[in-house]
Amino acid sequence: MSKPSIAAGAEPRRAQERSPAGAAHRGEGEGLESKPLYRQVRETLIRRMVDGVWAPGEPLPSEIQLAAELGVSQGTVRKALDEMAAENIVVRRQGRGTFVARHDEERILFQFFKLVGDDGERHFPESRVLGIERAKGTAAECGALALPRNGRVLRIRRLRTFDGAPLIIESLILPDQMFPGLADAPVPNNLYGLYAQRYGITVARAREQLKAVGADSDTAAMLNVEPGAPVLLIDRLAYSLDGTPVEWRISFCLTAGFHYLSDLT
Amino acid sequence: MSKPSIAAGAEPRRAQERSPAGAAHRGEGEGLESKPLYRQVRETLIRRMVDGVWAPGEPLPSEIQLAAELGVSQGTVRKALDEMAAENIVVRRQGRGTFVARHDEERILFQFFKLVGDDGERHFPESRVLGIERAKGTAAECGALALPRNGRVLRIRRLRTFDGAPLIIESLILPDQMFPGLADAPVPNNLYGLYAQRYGITVARAREQLKAVGADSDTAAMLNVEPGAPVLLIDRLAYSLDGTPVEWRISFCLTAGFHYLSDLT
């Protein structure tokens, strides 16, 4: 017998009778490759989400069903799902079930949009697309998005306003082949929802780097401030469920009446 | 019998024989006041840390011992400790034990100091205190620190440099009575370590609000830039283990060669 594992290739292991003593099947050699069972379960479930087996918003099978299918105990499935809930890739609701997290406006607002009104209110700004182009990526762009040299990218530039006042001017760079046809249809305000619904790509986490810079003349004109006025530069790289970089976003934000909220926990 | 609970007043409940069926002691009425057992355990342990029963860096009793002392199962203690480990209140090390988290430089660097070099290196700047004063707090100060009107505060102003170059100029406001004698001794670079060691106050989390602003003439002079130069304003409120606001800190940071790193997970 080998270390505990879910049968290779994401195939579930049949339950078949197990030795009565809980973990009696464990402990043999198997020199390498042995993550905890609950992590293997987690990765199996994530792989299925990436493969589109369950779409965002849909319920997963119940813990009992998953446990039976994967040949592990309910407790192990539970630990995997609890961890996934902590990562916001799944939502658990007592009495109802476990659901693939959706990129609805509320989630964006709390997980990915950190600009908050000074009164504490969370607002979602309106967006107006200024331009879209497809081109060969620069070295920096291809590097950030893990594309081969000269890989094609999609660039989107848009102005985001709140109550009609300019708030953010931002540039997005995407891997062109990952989002075929995106440039041909209207671009919605909630882009991560579009990535998920139309392309099956789920943004799971992002890394943001912030600087205070002076607005250049272009930026200043778009934001309706004087050149050199202080603006908050946010450089975001967003990653999908499987860790692939999906979007590079550079935003220049006005922070009069708004601030970037960061919880250190 | 009432709902599951640890005997009132943080006193442990003796183990005494329990009905064999695991949860058979649960289920009676008890109209209100019923958090899950593992949260009660968590709060009992936190209260003890606040009371100084275990100092930072010291080991807690083993899960088995805590379970016996509190009259709950090892699994319940484990769930409480796992949650506390996720909150960085406690550090668990296999084979060694569970320890109260310390505010050593490494923890500060990763949990509370988000300014990172553009090369990705995390640096801890040097500090030079410019002034300390005790005074009646302004309305804003007392409000932020949850002090009564006109409560006394301690103000510290310091310049933080990296490799000799000015990086941050910051003002700290503390409740005076919470830190007696702090103004009479040299102020170390790692303040949270001092709060913990000398005053038994553990900073557990903080909330930061960021803006890009133009440096006023004072700030500009201290940071060696021209007035109006863009600087990153960080407004931090730090809370202790029991949720009390402990420190209000306003920092003006240069972000040339450095950036504020925020992980959206």
Place this chain on the structure above:
DNA sequence: CAGTGGTCTAGACCACGTA
């Protein structure tokens, strides 16, 4: 070797949501 946390299982009952 003994003691600690880490993983895994099995089974009970509770609380919630839906029908």
Place this chain on the structure above:
DNA sequence: ACGTGGTCTAGACCACTGC
């Protein structure tokens, strides 16, 4: 009434640490 996740218990074995 039923099925879901949430809590709690009990007990097994594993992996690591330090004596």
